[in-house]
Amino acid sequence: MQAYLFVLPAVVIIGIFKVFPAIAAFYMSLFKWDVIQGAFRGFGNYTDWLYDNALRSPDFWRSLSTTFTYVILTVPLEIAFSLVIAYLLFQKIRGRGIYRTAYYLPYVTSFVAAAVVFNWLFHPQYGLVNALLGVVGIGPQRWLDEPSGFFQIVASAFGIALPEWAAGPSMALVVVSIVTVWHYLRYQVVIFLAGLSNTYYEAARLDGASERQIFTKITLPLLSPTTFFVFTIATIGALRSFDTVFILTGGGPLDTTRTVTLLIFKTALQQAQFGLGAALAFILTLIILLFTLVQFRVLGRRVYYG
Amino acid sequence: MATVARTFPRSTPRPRLRIRGRTIALHAFLIVVALAVAYPFYFMVTSSFKDLLEATKNPPDVFPAQLHPENYIEAWNRAPWGRYFVNTIFVSIAVTIGELVTASLAGYAFARMRFPAKSVLFIVFLATLMVPSEATIIPNYVLMSPSRNGCLGLPCLGWFDTYQVQIVPFIATAFSIFLMRQFFLSIPSELSDAARMDGAGHLRFLWSVALPLSVPALITAGLVTFLGSWNAFLWPLIVTTKPDFRPVQVGLSAFRQEAGSSYHLLMAASTFVIAPIVLLFLVAQRYLVQGIARTGIRG
Numbered sequence: 300m301q302a303y304l305f306v307l308p309a310v311v312i313i314g315i316f317k318v319f320p321a322i323a324a325f326y327m328s329l330f331k332w333d334v335i336q337g338a339f340r341g342f343g344n345y346t347d348w349l350y351d352n353a354l355r356s357p358d359f360w361r362s363l364s365t366t367f368t369y370v371i372l373t374v375p376l377e378i379a380f381s382l383v384i385a386y387l388l389f390q391k392i393r394g395r396g397i398y399r400t401a402y403y404l405p406y407v408t409s410f411v412a413a414a415v416v417f418n419w420l421f422h423p424q425y426g427l428v429n430a431l432l433g434v435v436g437i438g439p440q441r442w443l444d445e446p447s448g449f450f451q452i453v454a455s456a457f458g459i460a461l462p463e464w465a466a467g468p469s470m471a472l473v474v475v476s477i478v479t480v481w482h483y484l485r486y487q488v489v490i491f492l493a494g495l496s497n498t499y500y501e502a503a504r505l506d507g508a509s510e511r512q513i514f515t516k517i518t519l520p521l522l523s524p525t526t527f528f529v530f531t532i533a534t535i536g537a538l539r540s541f542d543t544v545f546i547l548t549g550g551g552p553l554d555t556t557r558t559v560t561l562l563i564f565k566t567a568l569q570q571a572q573f574g575l576g577a578a579l580a581f582i583l584t585l586i587i588l589l590f591t592l593v594q595f596r597v598l599g600r601r602v603y604y605g
Numbered sequence: 606m607a608t609v610a611r612t613f614p615r616s617t618p619r620p621r622l623r624i625r626g627r628t629i630a631l632h633a634f635l636i637v638v639a640l641a642v643a644y645p646f647y648f649m650v651t652s653s654f655k656d657l658l659e660a661t662k663n664p665p666d667v668f669p670a671q672l673h674p675e676n677y678i679e680a681w682n683r684a685p686w687g688r689y690f691v692n693t694i695f696v697s698i699a700v701t702i703g704e705l706v707t708a709s710l711a712g713y714a715f716a717r718m719r720f721p722a723k724s725v726l727f728i729v730f731l732a733t734l735m736v737p738s739e740a741t742i743i744p745n746y747v748l749m750s751p752s753r754n755g756c757l758g759l760p761c762l763g764w765f766d767t768y769q770v771q772i773v774p775f776i777a778t779a780f781s782i783f784l785m786r787q788f789f790l791s792i793p794s795e796l797s798d799a800a801r802m803d804g805a806g807h808l809r810f811l812w813s814v815a816l817p818l819s820v821p822a823l824i825t826a827g828l829v830t831f832l833g834s835w836n837a838f839l840w841p842l843i844v845t846t847k848p849d850f851r852p853v854q855v856g857l858s859a860f861r862q863e864a865g866s867s868y869h870l871l872m873a874a875s876t877f878v879i880a881p882i883v884l885l886f887l888v889a890q891r892y893l894v895q896g897i898a899r900t901g902i903r904g
Binding site: 301302303305306308309310311312313315316317318319320321323324327384387388390392394398400401402403404405407408409410411412413415416417419420424425426427429430431481484485535539541542545546560563564567568573576577580581583584587588591592595 | 628631632634635638639642643645646648649652661663664665706707708710711713714715718719720723726729730733735736737738739740741742743744745746747748773774775776777778779782806807808832835836838839843854857858861868871872875878879882883885886887890
């Protein structure tokens, strides 16, 4: 009996604010629900997003493509950078503690403050980045205000006109991705370092293994499950990210950085279309769940990260 | 040992010079990347001490020609920062304490007590880890609204512009419960047997033996929770409209419009918004890093 009293507070809170809303979200998504509950629509809200509604579905597919572009722009870079940095920080070098602190520090800072600084560094007029590019003879860019495709801008610098389909992600989305990588880099570094730290190294060194042997026989095998873990965590994080994009661009310019989460925000909270918003949130949840399930499966089998 | 020795034949010792060259290259690389990572902070702090003219100079001066600490006073006076900070500190501490209490109790029950439906309940808790907040934010928003049209069959809480709207939904998470459970499981059963012989009940054992032993886990869980609460943005943004209840992050976001092109003030405000959490990080870095490594939480 006492055990129930122990779990009761957690059950009440998680039940009301997590389990119930998860079920309620699906329920809401089946209705026309503009602030107040309306007619039952079945899967009408879903088909509106997917193909039925000439206004909604282009928005949906565009934001989904923006979201996946954002994933592709950030996740591989985060993994590559953090893997190299973690490997170097793991070496026995002087001042390791100072380096680690320097690398971890930005992770704890809020994204709002980071965005304030980056908005300015990439300012079209006063930004340092344009000043630096000016030194190597590249003209000023509009960065976060630039809706044109990144490849298109690069190509036009060489006098080549690219077709519409090859324009690439908007310059604004590229900048948002760079800032995202900067902000989450150290987080992945921590995970990689945790994956590296164990006693195999000392044993191998005692037995006279060479650096190369240590790298190929210990580091790589140890890091492969960790890399997979970082990959899924980073992908889920990028699929869910709201703060980063919302604070840097608010979805603009010309909606080129409007990810699915921002579309949910706009639909549900700015247009008060709760039903449609819930349906969209449910679609995103299904995509995220897919990655989570894969992660849990593989993690359950073999991962060393503690 | 013998098998390991066979896998790694003894290599010849490396010449000293090569090691030194490698070390220098390593340091050079780490310093360059560290500078790139840390530069935005340096830029923020130095700009916050410049006057407007110098702050908008491009490329910027490495160091302000003259220090203007009065920027901080001006920025502080242009928005209700005192209120924002009180709100954030209060909410973060309340959430952290609440979460530690619920997680200790539930984690203990899952680790060391027997009760019907225990495993079902535990699976439900774990399953909530897979539900992203995007899925639950709309119903939670409706639940908090003052609307009289019924909030999903539950009584409407009408909690917009309050503290509890930023606290109550977050005082229990499966993450912390799981973390505490893992820790309690590692406490040897001899200890609880001895306690039972001495006539101590579960609550007594939890309070006087299990929790004192779990201080590292409590600090880790507490820090991760505190950090998440301090940096929370989307939820407080949508459920608060008045500065009376808004936290610093939402305040800073609003201040961006308010400050307009007074970049030096904006940088001063950003600096004092992140300063407390940076200090906390420097003090408790070890635990925070452990927390990330153990739970895989990404802010």
